[in-house]
Amino acid sequence: AGGEFFMWAACDDVRSPDFISVNLDFLRKNPDFVASTSPVRFDGGEFDEIKMGDASLAGEMPQRLVGFFTRWHANGRFYSLMRKDAIKDCRAVSAHFFGADWAVVLHLACKGKLNRTTEGWVTLGKAGVSQSRNIFRAYRQSRLDFYCPFARLSQFTWALSRNLPVSDRNKIALALLKINIKAFFVQFYVLLKRAP
Numbered sequence: 001a002g003g004e005f006f007m008w009a010a011c012d013d014v015r016s017p018d019f020i021s022v023n024l025d026f027l028r029k030n031p032d033f034v035a036s037t038s039p040v041r042f043d044g045g046e047f048d049e050i051k052m053g054d055a056s057l058a059g060e061m062p063q064r065l066v067g068f069f070t071r072w073h074a075n076g077r078f079y080s081l082m083r084k085d086a087i088k089d090c091r092a093v094s095a096h097f098f099g100a101d102w103a104v105v106l107h108l109a110c111k112g113k114l115n116r117t118t119e120g121w122v123t124l125g126k127a128g129v130s131q132s133r134n135i136f137r138a139y140r141q142s143r144l145d146f147y148c149p150f151a152r153l154s155q156f157t158w159a160l161s162r163n164l165p166v167s168d169r170n171k172i173a174l175a176l177l178k179i180n181i182k183a184f185f186v187q188f189y190v191l192l193k194r195a196p
Contacts, residue, residue: 006084009068012043012125013079019120023081026115033058034086034112035105038120040076044183049116052076053105057114063167064109065161068102069175072182077105077114079122086111092156098139098183099153110160150176 005024007017015098016038023036026143030036039047040054049055049173057064078101108114136149144151157195161172 004084004150005081006077006087007081010024010125012127014125015122016068016122019122020081024113024120026028026117027081027083030113030115032113033115034108035077035080035082036115036117036171037080038079038123039119040074040079041120042074042124043126047121049076051064054079056116057109059113061110062161062164064113065106065157065164066171066175068106068109069172069179071177072186074124075101075105076122076124077108077116078102079124080108080114082108083112096139097141097152098145099150103153103156106157106160118180133190136183137191146187147184148180149187150180155181 005027019038022038026036027033037054039049040052041047042052042121042174050070050102051073055067055070057067057077059067086108087104090102090104090107095103097103107156137147139149142147157172157176158169161169164172
């Protein structure tokens with residue numbers, strides 16, 4: 001991207017006509033925020049900031065990292081309008097591992113605050129890999145990825161949190177353990193539910 005701001009735009013995702021103006025205006029007025037999005041949903045779904053993972057992360061950096069792991073979510077923050085300078089050194093942008101999009105948002109959360117406006121909207125298409133029956137297999141490179149699907153995300157997050165107080169790192173470690181256990185079982189559910 002050549003400009004000051006950046007966003008991902010998949011061919012089957014739709015944004016409201018005011019998405020860019022609303023979020024650009026917010027970022028220009030709030031330099032401590034590195035990204036801003038409007039409410040996000042899947043096509044035919046509901047706007048739910050917890051389920052969609054697009055709630056604001058506006059506390060201090062440790063609280064933003066811990067807050068990211070409130071629960072398993074669709075990572076709506078990934079579709080934010082973001083400051084290019086905040087993302088340009090993110091190693092996860094070109095990485096191929098399960099949860100790399102989460103790693104991008106965690107990187108952003110280390111750089112600054114993330115906003116969710118009340119105006120505009122984003123509707124995500126259902127044809128992407130995240131809705132695929134083969135979502136886990138697409139990223140599986142070793143047995144570790146089967147037993148610990150978020151292993152690489154866990155390594156990335158652990159490195160990001162290396163300078164945090166022990167109490168915050170313990171919360172992050174527990175959150176990473178929980179999502180890896182859940183993901184281990186979810187991969188079987190996905191295969192059964194999305195069977196042809």
